[in-house]
Amino acid sequence: MEGKVAIVTGASRGIGREIALHLARLGAKVAVNYAGSETKANEVVAQIVEHGGEAFAVQADVANSEAVERMVKEVLERWGRIDILVNNAGITRDNLLMRMKEEEWDAVINTNLKGVFLCTKAVTRPMMKQRYGRIVNVASIVGVSGNPGQANYVAAKAGVIGLTKTAAKELASRNITVNAVAPGFITTDMTDQLSEDVRQAMLQQIPLARFGNPQDIAHVVAFLVSDGASYMTGQTIHVDGGMVM
Template sequence: MTDAKLALVTGASRGIGAAIAAMLAQQGYRVIGTATSDAGASAIRETLQAYSADNDALVLNIADAEQTDAALKQLLADIGTPAVVVNNAGVTRDNLFLRLTEDDWQTVINTNLNGVFRVCKALSKAMIKQKHGSIINISSIIGTTGNAGQTNYAAAKAGLEGFTRSLAQEVASRNIRVNCVAPGFIQTDMTDVLPDGQKEAILASIPMKRFGQVEDIAAAVAFLAGDGAQYVTGQTIHVNGGMNMG
């Protein structure tokens, strides 16, 4: 066993989530990463245990209310109450609004917004009893600016930021902080496959003229998780190279 602070990172199998889990592990947290499959959880476990044998992974599908509740009850019983919860798991179902289906809408809202509700609901009582903690929700620049073809995603992320501010007010007196990190365009496998013309158009709109790196987002999360942010709550930290300022 370890006295290291426990951190839960959802959607930790790749991209931003993997970078967050790795950085927290490097900083000495006991990290539990999640994936929606056994294979994904096994891969996360192997990666995180290179930092410490106490790190682990679990299967968690935040789109499934019953499975989420059961998995997080088991986490609380077997491992303990997280000091840090990073809600990173999410999906996209992009399409122009006139072509967007009911399933496209519900899938994104159910995972990206309802899923965060489920995770916070399952862990909030234990964190309140613990009387300390940091919840960090991964939003997006799209929640502020909107984007054609992403009405469902924009609605979910904008809702997530409102949820964050409201929950922050409710639990602040219990020494629990709730914040968002809103990435801009980050270099991942999703951006790597974009056509060159589309990449050039995106880069032209970013004052820093480059895509962000997953480590840029992980660093912002690590700040909000740590003692240096102990008086920061209800905030959205934008990490977008100046693409949106305000």
Template sequence: MKFVSTLVFSTLAAAVSGFAPPTPLHIPASTFRAHSPVSQLNMVANDAKVILVTGASRGLGAAIATDLGSHGHKIVVNYAGSEAKALEVVETIKKSGGDAIAVQADCANPESIKNMFAKILEAYGTCDVVINNAGITQDGLVARMKPDQWQKVIDTNLSGVFYCTQAFYKIASKKRSGRIINMASVVGQIGNIGQANYAAAKGGVIGLSMSNAKEFAARGITVNTVCPGFIESDMTAELPEAYVEQVKSGIPLGRFGKPSEVAGMTRFLALDPAAEYITGHTFNVDGGIAIGA
């Protein structure tokens, strides 16, 4: 299948990259700042896990964070610049019975990540699971792609995963337990027009995950990857109907995925006892697009 045409690859990039922005709640940010994690712990189970979700202020990150929070866990909602949206996610989690804090950090900056983990330890004392979801796109055909377009995507989407993993390992290795779920993309497996930088970064995440799984196994830490395909979002809803049908014709299940389906797979790998013996693997939530129609 020809994945996308050059006319619409920029619009589709966000969809296949796993961005599925939820409907904003429009609650004033000032409403949330008075809350502390401690004041909400009565709603959280004693065995609740502390879970960091990077890039959790929107899209799939927000869907994953709210899903995990609704199961009574303590969620660290990382964001780069969208504080108001991150605080909306925090409030949604608290209303659903979980606990959450919002922590700003630039995942492309090792020092920023170090500071984020310090805040996590200050708030919760530990971290049990990391979901490396933060990512950006800087789409363009190779012939016209500028060096900074290439580097920004590599820095956030690949190096950021490495930096967060490295920081988490220092905590998890001492406990001899922990789970890492890295969000890659079907683009990292089969490529896409106009996304050489993104494909390289996400393909790199898959390789990094396998290497880390081998390295960390002796410390009881599992590492797995989730590869979303085309996922429903506000942006996919705006695509021309004829083009949507063309894309769906290349997906064996004949439809776009739902954010809840990606969140469900992520929750299984992060929390389910049945996933304790699973490490180093890649799980596609793509309707079969990677194998072809």
């Protein structure tokens, strides 16, 4: 991945942070996108630089088209190209369907689905010019299986899987691949909010009998953006310990 330029959205913590660190370890220059905590994003950048890599933190709410265009412009001004986009930023606002507020629906759809559309659209032009691009979207197995209490999140993630296939078909002729990873239960701040009862119930459903960790996802993302995966596009890879087959 030496010399490749990557943008990882929502990279200041959790899965995104691990993807940013792992791509940097493999030689990519990484734009560490964040929406909230600049301090945390700078910590990721510092860790990459400390290990001899190149990175910078770039603020942008992925649901805001102007902010996303500004982010892409900043990366192009700094490094002149964009080879890899990992659409990782995501939120949850769980509620049962009958209680779900319109704001909860909109917030999740805007970040988790519209955000993927906006970031993908913004990198399409430079990637088409380069005749090279690798896009990986972080979906979720619930986008395939459904999940009570997460109508907004499931609809967004199912949308991401559909968007992945369409973008893959539209961009293939320019040597741009678009794939998705669908994580199962991964231990991060997002899942730390769940009760012990819910965690135990989840564990019972995982054939490999453990929760995933961010490294499990980062390794598969790294494969999907590597030359070894250059004949794969439009695919959604489940990384879930066998939870959904």
